[in-house]
Amino acid sequence: MTGLAPTAGAFVGREHLLPVRVYYEDTDFTGVVYHANYLRFFERGRSDFLRLASTGHAELLDREDPLAFVATRVEIDFLKAARIDDALVVRTTFDRAKGPRLFVSQLIERGGEVICRARVDIAVVGMDGRARRPPAALKESLRPWLAEA
8 A cells, every 4th residue: 555654743833743542552451551651652742743843863863973862851640541442642842942951841632631741851862871962953943843942
């Protein structure tokens, strides 16, 4: 089949929206999403945000001086349980950048109701694991989506 491709979601203003379906593998034996899998949904939201902003992981690794993103802090509020077959939306907003760090706000919604929210700090690092200031091209590609821009 031609024309089939995975979705990377879409931007609505500064916010990135990524639809996610809850599969059996995401749940515990009761059909409720296992708590650690919310981290996976949030990671997908951040990764697809960056991919659509032309600053994806592959582009950073292909540089002459390869770079990566690492989460340095995650704060999560679990408000309601997601269940098998739920259609969710991961909402991601990159709020600001400071030095090597980027500050991200994320929500997971079901039917327009927030069921989980997170604040995530990520850092740009070199292959040696040391924090690096984002290169100018990276900062420029993120500028339209930062609140302080």
